Amino acid sequence: MSGGPVDGAPRSLRAGTRAAARAAARAATRAEARAGALPLRAEGVTLGYGKGSPVLTGLDLEVAAGEILVVLGPSGCGKSTLLRAFAGLLPVTAGRVLADGVPVTGTSADRALMFQDDALLPWRTARRNVELALALRGVRRAERRAAAARWLDRVGLGDAADRLPRELSGGMRQRVQLARTLAAGPRAVLMDEPFGALDAQTRATMQRLLLDVLADAPATVVFVTHDVDEALLLGHRVVVLGAGGVAAEFPVPASRDGVLAALGARTEAKETV
């Protein structure tokens, strides 16, 4: 007997079945990885610095596992402050920040932060910058090199692995940062205007790269930007922060004009806020 019905089927049907099986395996891997993404939640959160008046008051915000939530809002409204609280770098004055239902009391490798500023160690090559993140995550020395090489390849920098940060362009350095951030397998990524300093073309490349990489290694993302188009391109949902808390919320696709109106910006005059 010649196996099951697939073996007896015409060649095109067998190929189709194999392709379907591969697609199912990919979907299963993605589902598995997505189950590892970290749900985040702010419950009645008040945040501030020292004795000054609070920056955010009684904020309620939920970020589902695997969701890309983009946070917009005028300068100084507290976007970075919110990210710091999710990262565990800033304690709440009131309320609770929860990751996977557990109160956040400090930093964790599960929750990675990526800034606009170039935070690479200047004396380490691109590869060794990525390896450092893996070492901090407890990856064994023998595996670090191969994993770092894979991630640098993934962001299109396989040939630049042995260059120092000063030998890389701004866009290349941000790509190393992205590789370094994601190589450590964080379950949530908190991104503070990560592409804000890049030229339009490099920025578009990075946006595509981020979505591409997240499709293979899903994580929950909270992404702060001033760019409405970037928000609508990347986000599953957009939240606009106003004085003290959430001023408006939009599922994506959302109307660009609606988001701009919530920001109080004049549609015809403003691309970014």
Ligand SMILES: Nc1ncnc2c1ncn2[C@@H]1O[C@H](COP(=O)(O)OP(=O)(O)OP(=O)(O)O)[C@@H](O)[C@H]1O
């Ligand atoms: N380390 C700090 N100490 C004291 N005040 C701070 C500190 N960091 C931020 N603030 C204040 O908290 C408020 C919110 O700042 P935050 O950086 O969160 O705003 P933002 O919305 O991210 O602004 P931007 O869009 O300009 O980056 C501002 O009034 C800021 O001056």
